[in-house]
Amino acid sequence: xxxxxxxxxxxxxxxxxxxxxxxxxxxxxxxxxxxTGVGADGLLAVSRGTAGGALRMQYWNADGSTAEMCGNGLxxxxxxxxxxxxxxxxxxxxxxPVGLKAARVLADGDISVDLGPVRVHQSTIELHGxxxxxxxxGNPHAVTFVPDPAGAPVTTEGPVxxxxxxFPNGTNVEYASVDGDxxxxxxxxRGVGETQxxxxxxxxxxxxxxxxxxxxxxxxVTVPGGTGAVEFDDGRVWLTGPAVTVFEGVWAQ
Numbered sequence: 001x002x003x004x005x006x007x008x009x010x011x012x013x014x015x016x017x018x019x020x021x022x023x024x025x026x027x028x029x030x031x032x033x034x035x036t037g038v039g040a041d042g043l044l045a046v047s048r049g050t051a052g053g054a055l056r057m058q059y060w061n062a063d064g065s066t067a068e069m070c071g072n073g074l075x076x077x078x079x080x081x082x083x084x085x086x087x088x089x090x091x092x093x094x095x096x097p098v099g100l101k102a103a104r105v106l107a108d109g110d111i112s113v114d115l116g117p118v119r120v121h122q123s124t125i126e127l128h129g130x131x132x133x134x135x136x137x138g139n140p141h142a143v144t145f146v147p148d149p150a151g152a153p154v155t156t157e158g159p160v161x162x163x164x165x166x167f168p169n170g171t172n173v174e175y176a177s178v179d180g181d182x183x184x185x186x187x188x189x190r191g192v193g194e195t196q197x198x199x200x201x202x203x204x205x206x207x208x209x210x211x212x213x214x215x216x217x218x219x220x221v222t223v224p225g226g227t228g229a230v231e232f233d234d235g236r237v238w239l240t241g242p243a244v245t246v247f248e249g250v251w252a253q
Contacts, residue, residue: 002251004031004038005080009072009243011196011225012041015251016080019045019056025064031251032062038251041192044073046080053095055081061191068098069138071199071239075111078103079243098138102236109242115200116237118207125166128157133208137237140171140190141204149175149186158188172198176205183209183221196225199239206230207237 005016015031015038023043032040045058057077059070077094081087082105089105094113102114115137124131127142135141142161146152152175161173173188185205187198206219210232218231228241 003248004251005248006038006040006246007044007076007080007244008225008246009075009197009199010223010228010241012072012198013039013196013246014042014044014073014076015040016044016046016076019047019058021045021058023060025060028060028064029062030253038249041189041195042067042070042073044070044077044080046077046084046086048086049093049095051095051100053093053100054087055092056095057097059097061189062193063191065191066097067139067191069096069115069200071113071115071137071203072197072241072243073199074101074103074113074115075199075239075241075243078105078111078113079245083245096138106240110240111243112238112240113199114236115203115239116235118203118237120207120211127161127164127166132161133211134166134171135204135207137200137203137207139200140167140169141174141201142167142171143174143176143205143208145209146175146177149177149184152186154186154188154194158194162188162190172201172204174198174201174205176209178209178213181213181216181219183219185221185223187223197223197228199228199241202228203230203237203239206232
């Protein structure tokens with residue numbers, strides 16, 4: 001039996017366990033199944049760091065595939081580490097599959113994580129009659145701007161873009177609109193489907209929007225699960241938002 005904690009960041013939800021672990025993809029799928037398992041967008045494992053970080057993060061998508069980075073998951077890792085006494089609240093480094101990432105536990109309980117550097121490819125690509133910006137946030141993203149994300153074909157076009165030949169390893173897909181320094185976004189997450197939030201997707205959308213608005217360093221990004229902030233600061237890109245513990249349990253299978 002495995003003890004776990006159910007957590008979420010802006011309703012992007014995770015099963016969180018003590019690590020390090022090396023699960024079979026079928027085990028991850030069973031655990032994340034919303035009918036016969038605990039139910040989650042992904043599985044996180046948290047352990048003490050051994051390569052320069054106070055904590056180590058491992059992450060798997062709900063389909064059992066590994067992912068390079070998860071912004072909302074990274075915030076949950078920090079909250080889990082603080083709540084379990086692995087680290088003290090404040091500033092710390094976390095080992096991730098794409099290197100060390102800085103984190104801050106804020107006085108109001110929110111958590112900021114540095115997801116930089118972020119790379120926006122200079123040229124857009126045309127898919128399904130839309131221009132897409134391709135963005136690297138440690139993991140791949142394709143961002144398109146639409147008048148109203150609420151009416152965007154996230155669940156029909158999103159999975160097609162995810163597996164397009166331009167993205168040999170698949171991609172996360174964001175539909176976003178911009179109003180001043182505010183972004184509204186929906187996301188089709190690689191290996192998961194439509195999720196209520198995607199932290200790296202929020203950063204990708206802000207980075208793509210910033211190409212047309214380089215004077216804006218701080219963006220408010222609203223997704224179906226809530227609102228967070230993305231701030232660009234001299235090569236660092238801070239994603240700030242909540243990391244919430246929902247319940248604890250035991251996985252008996």
